[in-house]
Amino acid sequence: MGVRRRVARGRVVGLRVARLRLRGQAGMVTAETAVVLPVLLLVLAGAIAALTVVGAHLRCLDAAREGARAAARGDDAAEVRAVAARAAPEGATTTVALAEGRVEVTVTAEVAPLGPVSPAVEVSASAVAELEPGAVPAVSG
Numbered sequence: 001m002g003v004r005r006r007v008a009r010g011r012v013v014g015l016r017v018a019r020l021r022l023r024g025q026a027g028m029v030t031a032e033t034a035v036v037l038p039v040l041l042l043v044l045a046g047a048i049a050a051l052t053v054v055g056a057h058l059r060c061l062d063a064a065r066e067g068a069r070a071a072a073r074g075d076d077a078a079e080v081r082a083v084a085a086r087a088a089p090e091g092a093t094t095t096v097a098l099a100e101g102r103v104e105v106t107v108t109a110e111v112a113p114l115g116p117v118s119p120a121v122e123v124s125a126s127a128v129a130e131l132e133p134g135a136v137p138a139v140s141g
Contacts, residue, residue, distance in 0.1 A: 052114075060109055064106060094106070103130075
């Protein structure tokens with residue numbers, strides 16, 4: 001029985017020491033959280049900004065592809081711009097160029113990834129398509 005009492009007393013003493021150690025570190029968790037939380041918010045804001053820019057680029061790419069298809073069919077420049085504008089981000093500009101039986105459509109847009117608090121980023125995408133046989137190129141710029 002003497003051995004059991006010593007072990008039990010050792011555990012009690014060990015728990016008291018552990019409690020004293022934890023009591024001294026109770027404020028450290030709060031301090032560490034206060035330091036790490038702003039960093040996590042910045043990382044989150046950066047991820048959201050990156051997704052916004054990538055999404056706008058993909059929309060520009062889709063718009064350029066649709067515009068290039070329309071131009072390859074022989075649609076006029078106004079119709080090509082209208083087709084591209086339906087898929088492009090708001091405020092995007094569309095440029096149509098014709099050279100050597102091919103048509104190139106470029107869609108460019110400025111995107112503010114985090115709204116009005118961030119600087120605008122310009123994204124652009126181009127698509128090239130060959131004119132279809134019998135299509136009359138009515139592209140004028």
